[in-house]
Amino acid sequence: xxxxxxxxxxxxxxxxxxxxxxxxxxxxxxxxxxxxxxxxxxxxxxxxxxxxxxxxxxxxxxxxxxxxxxxxxxxxxxxxxxxxxxxxxxxxxxxxxxxxxxxxxxxxxxxxxxxxxxxxxxxxxxxxxxxxxxxxxxxxxxxxxxxxxxxxxxxxxxxxxxxxxxxxxxxxxxxxxxxxxxxxxxxxxxxxxxxxxxxxxxxxxxxxxxxxxxxxxxxxxxxxxxxxxxxxxxxxxxxxxxxxxxxxxxxxxxxxxxxxxxxxxxxxxxxxxxxxxxxxxxxxxxxxxxxxxxxxxxxxxxxxxxxxxxxxxxxxxxxxxxxxxxxxxx
Numbered sequence: 001x002x003x004x005x006x007x008x009x010x011x012x013x014x015x016x017x018x019x020x021x022x023x024x025x026x027x028x029x030x031x032x033x034x035x036x037x038x039x040x041x042x043x044x045x046x047x048x049x050x051x052x053x054x055x056x057x058x059x060x061x062x063x064x065x066x067x068x069x070x071x072x073x074x075x076x077x078x079x080x081x082x083x084x085x086x087x088x089x090x091x092x093x094x095x096x097x098x099x100x101x102x103x104x105x106x107x108x109x110x111x112x113x114x115x116x117x118x119x120x121x122x123x124x125x126x127x128x129x130x131x132x133x134x135x136x137x138x139x140x141x142x143x144x145x146x147x148x149x150x151x152x153x154x155x156x157x158x159x160x161x162x163x164x165x166x167x168x169x170x171x172x173x174x175x176x177x178x179x180x181x182x183x184x185x186x187x188x189x190x191x192x193x194x195x196x197x198x199x200x201x202x203x204x205x206x207x208x209x210x211x212x213x214x215x216x217x218x219x220x221x222x223x224x225x226x227x228x229x230x231x232x233x234x235x236x237x238x239x240x241x242x243x244x245x246x247x248x249x250x251x252x253x254x255x256x257x258x259x260x261x262x263x264x265x266x267x268x269x270x271x272x273x274x275x276x277x278x279x280x281x282x283x284x285x286x287x288x289x290x291x292x293x294x295x296x297x298x299x300x301x302x303x304x305x306x307x308x309x310x311x312x313x314x315x316x317x318x319x320x321x322x323x324x325x326x327x328x329x330x
Contacts, residue, residue: 030269033093036067039260040085040096042078043164046194048213048294049078052127052258053097055290059281074192077165078102079113086120090263092270096121098261101168104313108321109167109328117314122266123307125278127258128291128299131231132173132209133241135224137201145228145247148207152183160186160205162196166328170196172317173209173230173254175324180249200224211256212237212295230254237295257313258296259306275303 039057043049050072057068073081078101085096096102103117115121134145142148152159161177163170166189174187188205190196193214199205201223212235218224226241232253234243244252260278262271281287282300291299321327 030267030273032064032066032270032273033091034066035093036069037064037092038069038071038094040081040094041070041072042074042081042097042099042102043192044072044074044194046197046214047164047192048130048211048215048256049097049099049258050194051213051217051294052291052296055287056127056260056278056281059284059287060277063277063280077106077168079106079110082106082117082121083114085261086115086263088263090122090265090267092262092266092274094263095124095274096261096263098123098259098310100255100257100313100317101164103261103310104317105167105169105172105321107314108317109326111327118311120264121261122264122271123303123310124260124262124266124271125275125303126299126301126306126309127260127278127282128296129255129257130212130295130297131229131235132169132254132256133212133215133219133226133230133238134207134209134228134244135200135215135219135226136207137203138222138225139203140206140225142207142227143225145244145249148227149181149183152181152185156184158186160188160207162188162190162200162205162208164193164196164211165189165191167326169211169254169256170209172320172324172326175326176252176254177209177249179324180252197224209254213256213258216294235295235297237292257309259310271303 039053041050041053053070057070061068073084078099082102085094088094107117136142142151161174178185196208197218200208219226228244228247229235229238229241230244232245279300
């Protein structure tokens, strides 16, 4: 119920904050482009970003009475999809599932991006935030963070941790874990969560700090086990899984986030229209249920709130990358 009240309040605040009746009317009357609307996802099918995108796309299609297509353009930890989306017409025909990877981590570690996360996109709405989960296949003997640390110390440099790609939140979580635990481990990057999870389940790699969204279906069917979660407080979706902080890592916190953005210079009235409609979708009971199952919380709000949120994330992770000396050519 708390989650439901939050989303309803967020939707109501979104409408109230756009305030003046003339502005509200302008947003309501803003016309969507004709034909299918594409939602670009920078990761392959099967991962957490893709799962959320498909829930939102289906519901927006119902609200708008026209098709919303999820278009996966995977690679380079969502950079390829972001570069593509930034170059599309600013008419609402192409939207982008912006994430911590595309808008905060990649700018922090890659010097040759062909887009500027702040300049080349129009923030529309935050869909939500979620912890990462430290997970393993059931065949692994480790059942706690202490067990993982012991294994890494017994086999330095050989215990494998997968990520959805270089510079992703999973990669940052691995590096943070290595520093705080004082261990060496092997980072194995993939092109998204889908292939990463396939290899984890198959035993080709041993551990990952996967997004809760992507990990949840495999946890429910018993293909993987959760050893820890990475926000300061336990998620309502996994109250039985202890946090990293509870297991001896008081300074450990990472999270993933998802939102919707458009190309730069998207008309303000259209931004308001899409924002209002996404808030409507987020307030739907079945969407709340799906999001809660994925551990996605705290979504909704205004375009201004999402813009402020992304600006803060860009600054935070740029500082983390400098402190950790993480850099990726690309």
